[in-house]
Amino acid sequence: MTLLLSDPRVAAVPVRDVDEPLVTLDPGFGPGNALVRNELAVRLRFAQAALPPGIHLRVVEGYRPADQQRAIIERYAAEIRADRPGIGEPELHVLTSRFVAPLAVAPHVAGAAVDLTLVDEAGKELDLGTPIDATPEQSGGRCYFAADDISREARANRDLLARVLCREGLVNYPTEWWHYSYGDRYWALTTGAAAALYGPVASPVASPVASPAASPVASPAVGSAVGSVSGSVTR
Numbered sequence: 001m002t003l004l005l006s007d008p009r010v011a012a013v014p015v016r017d018v019d020e021p022l023v024t025l026d027p028g029f030g031p032g033n034a035l036v037r038n039e040l041a042v043r044l045r046f047a048q049a050a051l052p053p054g055i056h057l058r059v060v061e062g063y064r065p066a067d068q069q070r071a072i073i074e075r076y077a078a079e080i081r082a083d084r085p086g087i088g089e090p091e092l093h094v095l096t097s098r099f100v101a102p103l104a105v106a107p108h109v110a111g112a113a114v115d116l117t118l119v120d121e122a123g124k125e126l127d128l129g130t131p132i133d134a135t136p137e138q139s140g141g142r143c144y145f146a147a148d149d150i151s152r153e154a155r156a157n158r159d160l161l162a163r164v165l166c167r168e169g170l171v172n173y174p175t176e177w178w179h180y181s182y183g184d185r186y187w188a189l190t191t192g193a194a195a196a197l198y199g200p201v202a203s204p205v206a207s208p209v210a211s212p213a214a215s216p217v218a219s220p221a222v223g224s225a226v227g228s229v230s231g232s233v234t235r
């Protein structure tokens with residue numbers, strides 16, 4: 001059965017925040033300048049290096065401030081309520097979490113998640129079956145990673161994405177083929193780790209460039225500095 005982010009076992013996972021900085025992903029991952037925890041950025045680099053020639057990861061979102069998370073929750077919950085008048089709060093909470101995480105356990109708010117896809121050499125998105133962020137209702141359930149009513153090409157591309165990311169220790173959220181995380185509570189529960197590595201990060205604020213190589217981003221959040229990821233991808 002699908003483990004949802006609203007499952008109480010996710011919130012029960014302790015967080016022992018390792019106080020790791022947020023870093024800006026380099027432009028090779030797309031123009032979004034996504035911020036993620038340093039270790040996640042390093043793992044994404046290894047995953048990128050494992051892809052066949054001519055195929056690249058395109059990250060569309062990483063760290064997400066809490067107020068944005070809240071706004072997505074409210075918007076999607078309103079859509080569900082409109083479809084199902086009279087729905088009770090517990091059921092609404094569960095159904096909402098198929099598409100957006102409850103704030104307390106939100107992996108993007110911890111800088112521990114990315115929404116991403118595959119692109120070709122020209123930057124054109126490969127077929128993964130649905131657009132990123134298609135809800136279960138909009139996609140007729142084809143947003144689920146394991147959906148069987150997608151093309152063979154889309155299936156192969158989802159499997160390729162999963163192969164390179166899971167080998168680097170990331171976990172997929174099964175209701176969204178595009179969402180992978182590392183170090184958050186959902187990751188800890190599904191991998192058997194004793195605790196999550198990352199808790200929520202307060203909204204970063206603009207700050208000077210940290211080093212000549214660093215992108216001009218943002219400054220620390222709850223005990224976190226911000227920098228840029230660097231280094232080779234050899235192991």
Ligand SMILES: C[C@@H](N)C(=O)N[C@H](C)C(=O)O
Nearest residue numbers: 072099100101107108133
């Ligand atoms: C809203 C969607 N892009 C997303 O990020 N969903 C996951 C489950 C989340 O909110 O962490």
Ligand SMILES: [Zn+2]
Nearest residue numbers: 113114115179
């Ligand atoms: Zn996501």
